[in-house]
Amino acid sequence: MEWINVSSSAIRQIGYDKSTQMLGIVFDGGNSGQYSGVPIDVYNEFIKAPSIGKYFNQFIKDKYSFN
Numbered sequence: 001m002e003w004i005n006v007s008s009s010a011i012r013q014i015g016y017d018k019s020t021q022m023l024g025i026v027f028d029g030g031n032s033g034q035y036s037g038v039p040i041d042v043y044n045e046f047i048k049a050p051s052i053g054k055y056f057n058q059f060i061k062d063k064y065s066f067n
Helices: 040-048 052-060
Strands: 002-005 011-017 022-027 032-036
Antiparallel strands (some): 002 011, 022 032
């Protein structure tokens, strides 16, 4: 999984593995988790979103299985 640092008040890093469609997130408080079944287009929109936190809440949180 490749990780990138993002500019967000809620999220520090985002990682993605396109072979498994696994999205990893490191939150600002240090907690982390992975979301499975996330399509590459959702990941690409996520990292380019004007607000990473808003995109996460609207399109990822509670939409994909959290591990």
